[in-house]
Amino acid sequence: MIKSIDKTKCQACPLRAPGRCPVVEDCFQDVIRLDREGYPYIKYRRNCCNCHALYWFACQQDCPSQAVEVSTRASLSNRHVF
Numbered sequence: 381m382i383k384s385i386d387k388t389k390c391q392a393c394p395l396r397a398p399g400r401c402p403v404v405e406d407c408f409q410d411v412i413r414l415d416r417e418g419y420p421y422i423k424y425r426r427n428c429c430n431c432h433a434l435y436w437f438a439c440q441q442d443c444p445s446q447a448v449e450v451s452t453r454a455s456l457s458n459r460h461v462f
């Protein structure tokens with residue numbers, strides 16, 4: 381389940397231009413949307429399917445600033461074990 385998006389890390393992110401944040405684009409469950417200022421936020425948390433079977437937390441992986449947290453650090457340590 382997606383946990384949080386650290387807005388402070390988005391503030392200086394060059395990808396925060398309108399429509400460019402990759403975590404919004406890559407969530408195929410449409411969990412994440414942009415607010416009026418262009419910051420991504422979790423709108424439909426319950427739709428998160430953890431998507432690890434195919435993409436391994438696409439939103440978390442695709443943020444270059446580690447602003448998105450989906451899993452615990454413990455489970456991330458096993459990210460390459462299927």
Ligand code: SF4
Nearest residue numbers: 390393401443445447
């Ligand atoms: S979630 Fe990541 S990629 Fe998207 S605006 Fe924030 S820091 Fe940038």
Ligand code: SF4
Nearest residue numbers: 407411428429431439
């Ligand atoms: S873990 Fe997958 S399904 Fe859940 S919010 Fe992130 S990209 Fe969407």
